[in-house]
Amino acid sequence: MSDLPHVPVALPGPESRALVDVLARHESPGITARRARQGEARGTGSDPIVWARAEGASVWDVDGNRYVDLTGAFGVALVGHAHPAVVRAVQEQAATLMHGMGDVFPNAPRIRLMERLAALAPPGLTQCILGLSGSDAVEAALKTAALASGRPGVLAFWGSYHGLSYGALAATAYKAAFRAPFAGQLGPHVRHLPYGESLDLIERFVAGPATGGEAIGALLVEPILGRGGQVVPPDEWLRGLRTLADRYGLVLVFDEIYSGLGRTGRWWACDHAGVVPDVLCVGKALGGGMPVSAAIARPDVMSAWGRSAGEAIHTGTFLGHPVAAAAALATLDALVAMDAPVRAREFEAVVRARLGSRVRGRGAMLGVETGSPGAGARIAGRLLRDGYIVLPGGVDGDIIGLTPPLCLSEEQLAGALDALEAGLAAESP
Numbered sequence: 532m533s534d535l536p537h538v539p540v541a542l543p544g545p546e547s548r549a550l551v552d553v554l555a556r557h558e559s560p561g562i563t564a565r566r567a568r569q570g571e572a573r574g575t576g577s578d579p580i581v582w583a584r585a586e587g588a589s590v591w592d593v594d595g596n597r598y599v600d601l602t603g604a605f606g607v608a609l610v611g612h613a614h615p616a617v618v619r620a621v622q623e624q625a626a627t628l629m630h631g632m633g634d635v636f637p638n639a640p641r642i643r644l645m646e647r648l649a650a651l652a653p654p655g656l657t658q659c660i661l662g663l664s665g666s667d668a669v670e671a672a673l674k675t676a677a678l679a680s681g682r683p684g685v686l687a688f689w690g691s692y693h694g695l696s697y698g699a700l701a702a703t704a705y706k707a708a709f710r711a712p713f714a715g716q717l718g719p720h721v722r723h724l725p726y727g728e729s730l731d732l733i734e735r736f737v738a739g740p741a742t743g744g745e746a747i748g749a750l751l752v753e754p755i756l757g758r759g760g761q762v763v764p765p766d767e768w769l770r771g772l773r774t775l776a777d778r779y780g781l782v783l784v785f786d787e788i789y790s791g792l793g794r795t796g797r798w799w800a801c802d803h804a805g806v807v808p809d810v811l812c813v814g815k816a817l818g819g820g821m822p823v824s825a826a827i828a829r830p831d832v833m834s835a836w837g838r839s840a841g842e843a844i845h846t847g848t849f850l851g852h853p854v855a856a857a858a859a860l861a862t863l864d865a866l867v868a869m870d871a872p873v874r875a876r877e878f879e880a881v882v883r884a885r886l887g888s889r890v891r892g893r894g895a896m897l898g899v900e901t902g903s904p905g906a907g908a909r910i911a912g913r914l915l916r917d918g919y920i921v922l923p924g925g926v927d928g929d930i931i932g933l934t935p936p937l938c939l940s941e942e943q944l945a946g947a948l949d950a951l952e953a954g955l956a957a958e959s960p
């Protein structure tokens with residue numbers, strides 16, 4: 532049976548519309564209204580479609596339309612939506628131990644997950660702090676870095692997205708609009724330079740107060756910009772940051788929440804440059820759809836926390852949630868079994884063969900350049916009506932991001948590229 536899209540009901544269908552009426556009444560307008568504005572920009576009407584079901588790379592809305600998902604739902608469904616082994620693990624774990632007890636009483640899936648992450652992470656990174664979201668992992672990493680370096684300052688980069696909780700938002704510099712309303716509440720310890728800034732200038736900046744720099748203790752970097760538009764920095768830049776971190780006693784934190792777990796064609800984006808950070812953040816795809824994340828560090832860095840004096844100073848009610856941990860273990864098994872990095876490289880080869888120089892990024896983390904700011908949203912709207920789900924990306928909204936489930940079929944990919952080419956042609960003057 533074909534797994535191509537099937538969109539018999541005009542978008543958004545009546546069931547979606549009815550549910551979005553309720554949404555508009557009960558969700559903060561800051562969220563709903565944003566969707567409405569994007570919908571208008573995409574020409575899809577002011578309402579989004581409401582998702583009902585997803586499996587593999589297919590998504591159904593509440594009106595019965597079937598789509599092909601080229602986003603992996605923000606990159607979460609790398610292993611595929613509702614992967615059968617992940618679903619089984621969740622069901623079994625939920626029926627056995629639904630919830631653990633944070634830092635007080637550990638549970639076996641949580642322990643096994645950290646053991647597993649240590650085996651998969653770049654060499655030497657063997658100790659974890661688990662979280663529920665990408666922001667959690669970034670904040671755990673930044674606290675760890677502050678303790679290990681003894682310096683509060685963080686250098687992050689423009690265009691980067693690290694999450695929106697306060698600690699993470701202080702570092703996020705993806706678009707000014709995310710920061711501006713809260714500027715007075717964001718920690719002044721985070722400073723920003725352009726992504727890819729010259730290493731000489733970065734060196735002057737981190738060299739210390741004596742030379743006019745800040746008391747920087749951590750470098751926080753996405754080794755490939757994700758939401759910022761799939762920007763791949765030169766390998767030498769990442770290697771240079773490693774050198775600076777070593778020279779000045781800085782903790783090098785790589786945020787691989789988007790780029791990690793095989794997506795770029797290697798298990799970690801930093802593998803392309805042969806650089807090992809001191810702390811690695813992972814999230815999104817890790818839980819196969821369940822919320823779980825981790826900051827993974829070298830033991831000598833993690834040891835800066837000291838021994839727990841009986842009451843952990845970094846924990847949470849749901850820390851090491853057993854159902855999410857069981858899902859993550861099944862997801863990692865499935866990613867290894869499908870040889871995720873190889874699959875990602877195959878995807879990249881097909882897309883590059885069709886769209887050539889418009890394509891940037893690596894593996895299954897690609898950005899297609901539209902050539903015009905704002906065109907990403909219009910093309911995404913058009914593709915949705917054709918049954919293909921993509922997201923606009925890049926700081927100027929000029930990119931179409933492609934971060935699909937790796938189980939995308941050849942037929943689905945070919946159909947998506949046909950639709951994308953038509954969308955790009957329609958935008959050309």
Ligand SMILES: Cc1ncc(COP(=O)(O)O)c(C=O)c1O
Binds near residue numbers: 605665667669789814
């Ligand atoms: C690189 C990166 N870091 C952190 C985050 C934040 O993750 P979350 O939304 O789960 O808090 C994201 C989310 O898009 C991301 O792409």
